[in-house]
Amino acid sequence: MITSLSGIAASNGIAFAKAFRLENPKLDVEKTTVEDTEKEISRLDAALAKSVAELEVIQQRTREQISDKEAAIFGAHLLVLSDPELIGPVKEKITNDKQNAESALKETADGFVAMFEAMDNEYMKERAADIRDVTKRVLAHLLGVSIQNPSMISEEVIIIAEDLTPSDTVQLNPQFVQGFVTEIGGRTSHSAILARTLEIPAVVGAKSLMATIQNGVSVIVDGLDGQVLIDPDEATIAEYQTKKAQYEEQKAEWAKLKNEATVTADGQAVEIGANIGTPKDTTGVLENGGEAIGLYRTEFLYMGRDEFPTEEQQYEAYAAVLKAMEGKPTVVRTLDIGGDKELSYLDLPKELNPFLGLRAIRLCLEMPDMFRTQLRALLRASVHGNLKIMFPMIATLEEFREAKALLLEEKAKLLEEGIEVSDSIEVGIMVEIPSTAVMADAFAKEVDFFSIGTNDLIQYTMAADRMNEQVSYLYQPFNPAILRLVKMVIDASHREGKWTGMCGEMAGDEIAIPILLGLGLDEFSMSASSILKARAQISKLSKAEMASHTERILALGTSDEVEAYVKSIVS
Ligand code: PEP
Ligand code: MG
Numbered sequence: 001m002i003t004s005l006s007g008i009a010a011s012n013g014i015a016f017a018k019a020f021r022l023e024n025p026k027l028d029v030e031k032t033t034v035e036d037t038e039k040e041i042s043r044l045d046a047a048l049a050k051s052v053a054e055l056e057v058i059q060q061r062t063r064e065q066i067s068d069k070e071a072a073i074f075g076a077h078l079l080v081l082s083d084p085e086l087i088g089p090v091k092e093k094i095t096n097d098k099q100n101a102e103s104a105l106k107e108t109a110d111g112f113v114a115m116f117e118a119m120d121n122e123y124m125k126e127r128a129a130d131i132r133d134v135t136k137r138v139l140a141h142l143l144g145v146s147i148q149n150p151s152m153i154s155e156e157v158i159i160i161a162e163d164l165t166p167s168d169t170v171q172l173n174p175q176f177v178q179g180f181v182t183e184i185g186g187r188t189s190h191s192a193i194l195a196r197t198l199e200i201p202a203v204v205g206a207k208s209l210m211a212t213i214q215n216g217v218s219v220i221v222d223g224l225d226g227q228v229l230i231d232p233d234e235a236t237i238a239e240y241q242t243k244k245a246q247y248e249e250q251k252a253e254w255a256k257l258k259n260e261a262t263v264t265a266d267g268q269a270v271e272i273g274a275n276i277g278t279p280k281d282t283t284g285v286l287e288n289g290g291e292a293i294g295l296y297r298t299e300f301l302y303m304g305r306d307e308f309p310t311e312e313q314q315y316e317a318y319a320a321v322l323k324a325m326e327g328k329p330t331v332v333r334t335l336d337i338g339g340d341k342e343l344s345y346l347d348l349p350k351e352l353n354p355f356l357g358l359r360a361i362r363l364c365l366e367m368p369d370m371f372r373t374q375l376r377a378l379l380r381a382s383v384h385g386n387l388k389i390m391f392p393m394i395a396t397l398e399e400f401r402e403a404k405a406l407l408l409e410e411k412a413k414l415l416e417e418g419i420e421v422s423d424s425i426e427v428g429i430m431v432e433i434p435s436t437a438v439m440a441d442a443f444a445k446e447v448d449f450f451s452i453g454t455n456d457l458i459q460y461t462m463a464a465d466r467m468n469e470q471v472s473y474l475y476q477p478f479n480p481a482i483l484r485l486v487k488m489v490i491d492a493s494h495r496e497g498k499w500t501g502m503c504g505e506m507a508g509d510e511i512a513i514p515i516l517l518g519l520g521l522d523e524f525s526m527s528a529s530s531i532l533k534a535r536a537q538i539s540k541l542s543k544a545e546m547a548s549h550t551e552r553i554l555a556l557g558t559s560d561e562v563e564a565y566v567k568s569i570v571s
Contacts, residue, residue: 294525322385454504
């Protein structure tokens with residue numbers, strides 16, 4: 001029997017709870033002949049009744065936990081279930097053709113779906129999607145297979161899933177979800193990043209997970225060392241309880257630095273900021289002593305809804321973040337959609353290589369009206385704090401110039417309308433494409449700051465998908481190729497009197513921190529839960545001493561050599 005699995009440590013902490021498998025059920029329907037048609041009709045009625053009861057609960061929870069609007073989706077599903085035009089023909093097939101309920105339902109529903117989908121009418125196409133969803137639910141009941149909905153979870157569990165999309169993850173209620181483990185994904189996949197923001201222990205990339213862990217089995221997730229313990233015995237439970245207590249103790253020690261500045265042992269100040277996804281996350285930033293927000297991923301405002309957020313809704317979110325930060329630097333990144341981040345209501349053509357496709361700033365420049373709305377909302381919110389605007393995935397100077405021109409146009413329009421806009425907004429870019437790192441000297445003349453997005457910079461430099469655990473051995477933050485690019489960017493910015501931050505996950509890594517200090521990085525932006533640990537580490541390091549190692553580190557040949565070198569100088 002397998003008692004443990006190894007994966008990638010994605011979010012610190014240790015959690016104990018029962019496994020909850022989140023998966024798409026297999027619904028294989030066979031067509032058979034039934035003798036007792038009345039019994040078949042009652043089976044159908046029972047499955048319909050169970051589906052109605054379930055949908056009513058989901059609708060109610062969604063209304064309470066998310067919004068009325070999202071809850072309306074389930075209202076539409078309930079309507080389908082009571083529609084005689086759908087249910088009538090199903091019952092006829094059972095009675096007249098002696099067909100089993102599953103195949104009668106599937107055939108009838110497929111017919112409606114095909115008919116609605118063929119219509120050139122958005123409303124009808126949505127009805128097709130509703131019928132497909134509802135049919136799945138009723139079929140699951142007929143086949144005795146369970147169907148899950150993450151927002152329905154109401155007891156303490158550890159989620160076990162093949163993969164979690166960002167929108168699955170935002171639906172998880174941290175009150176009940178104690179931790180999660182996925183079979184796919186790396187440390188920088190967005191579900192892992194969200195886990196760190198929510199401070200839920202997580203392990204990703206655990207091979208054979210779905211084949212190994214069954215529902216309800218007791219599980220320990222060790223997000224510190226990337227281990228998953230299955231059905232642990234008492235000795236193992238005791239061992240992990242001790243480990244958890246030690247971790248809590250260490251956290252209490254770090255917490256003493258909450259109101260301190262981040263200063264190295266030789267008296268040099270650097271800034272530690274946080275990466276956030278929603279205005280609510282500012283609470284965690286302040287509780288963890290964040291000095292800034294180094295990255296606000298605004299795309300989460302666009303997710304979990306069925307249309308674009310309005311200018312007003314965006315203004316409110318941005319203003320809320322700026323007000324909460326009370327004048328501390330707040331870097332807001334414009335919409336970075338694409339790659340693994342999709343919007344259900346934005347029907348973009350499927351691409352062969354979405355990570356190399358129409359995403360982030362490319363999409364915003366392609367859809368200027370959508371982009372201008374965001375820029376206006378940001379400019380209006382700027383009066384509430386210390387706003388810095390940052391464009392993602394910039395590959396060329398032209399892209400930066402075009403994006404900045406749109407920003408200036410919107411600013412001019414607002415001023416003309418008599419709307420106040422701050423006149424000290426810095427405008428910078430993320431450096432996450434190698435071409436931009438190489439051209440940093442040219443960019444440095446035009447931008448106000450850089451923020452190095454190593455999550456993507458590493459995947460594009462090493463040509464290794466950040467989501468793909470099969471090539472995770474190539475995902476090497478300490479490869480000298482990456483470090484040399486980072487140095488080029490920091491040096492270029494300093495030559496022009498500008499500053500450089502890093503908002504990729506590397507900024508919070510304990511091996512990376514000494515190197516980055518030595519390279520002269522000005523701002524480290526990380527998950528809020530990593531801030532205090534990083535501050536404690538930096539307070540023990542001398543910046544001058546770390547800088548004296550830079551040349552030797554950058555001349556090393558491999559990532560492993562770099563890691564071993566850093567360990568030898570800091571321990
Ligand atoms: C990055 O690429 O490093 C980054 C911070 O952006 P994201 O993780 O949202 O792609
Ligand atoms: Mg990125």
